[in-house]
Amino acid sequence: MNEHAYDRMLRIKTSSGLQALSGSVHQNRYEATPYDALEVLVEEYELKWTDDLVDYGCGKGRVSFFLHHHFQLTVTGVDVNGHLYQESLENQASYMQKVKKTTGSVLFERCLAEEYGVERAQNKFYFFNPFSIQIFMKVVNNILRSVEQEPRAVDLILYYPTSEYLQFLHDRTAFELFMEVRVPKRYEQDENERFVIFRLL
Template sequence: MKDYQYDKFLHIRTQPQKHLDYPDEIQYNPYEPTPYGALEELSHVYTPTNGYLVDYGCGKGRVSFYFHHYFKLGVKGVEMDENIIQIAIDNHHRYRKHHGGESIEFNCCLAEEYFVSKDECIFYFFNPFTIHIFRKVIQNILTSIETHPRNVDIIMYYPHQEYIYFLEDSTPFECVQEVPYSMLYENNPDERFLIYRFTV
């Protein structure tokens, strides 16, 4: 299905604007959703662990609704932009009427201030912010793991090299899987998912 067809099926609206709206916080990047085609390829090869998925920089909620519907996971979206997260909340109202969705929630806050709960085991990033913020977020995840030991996955789409270097050089996470988005990967090798895992 094309992106607009997925949106229609899920009863949500997640298409990007024709122009990019840059957020006021310079360390955060503008809204850009993960292509549904890429998520589809990920779903063919990735089996989620138990627990909630947290989507940092969730935007209008595309990844949240996709994971909830196709993986039957509870999801939590984190987004700093009040206007964009209101769209995600509106999407949730429409989605629930057709697909349920009690285990979906959206949080309007800075990513580095989000409290990581013990039931959260998968963390998703599509380059939502600078490496400075990413380091803080990963440290929050590691602190949560220390307090409540558990297996944790980090999924990155179009992974920034600084994210990769940091995870591999400064954390106990290990890369366990690469999932190319075949439609675009040949012309741009950044069009891929990398999955990093911490195992107790």
């Protein structure tokens, strides 16, 4: 199924390519995770309806809706961009008309990622390089503080991970590499075309 067909099936609009964010050096441009990559992820990586996932830099909400559709889990999308936030809310209204009765939920919050208050039930965290390593470090430290207050296993799911993100997690946190999911259908020669999942037990 192509990008537009998936959008139609979910009753959302996320297939408009790259969009610039603010002029901040810490905010990367918005780019939706490709649907064919997400298909590979859900085949290889198990999520449950009891999971509670945060999608950092969610943009228009593609990952949030896709994962909720597949697993009926609770997802919270976080983005600082007002225009993208508004589009995610419009997508939410359309998507909820489609799903009607469901477990889990799809919510969106507009705020700086480093100011988002991680909730005690949240145990999965998704990143597609939404911001600089400085912001990523603050976000991960917020997650770790939440785990100190409410001990639980948590996963960080990174798509197309940067070497800076990986080095920080390897060298300066207690997270351990749990699994790697390659995306062979897209660009076979691109070593970064993969999901890397880090787990903290």
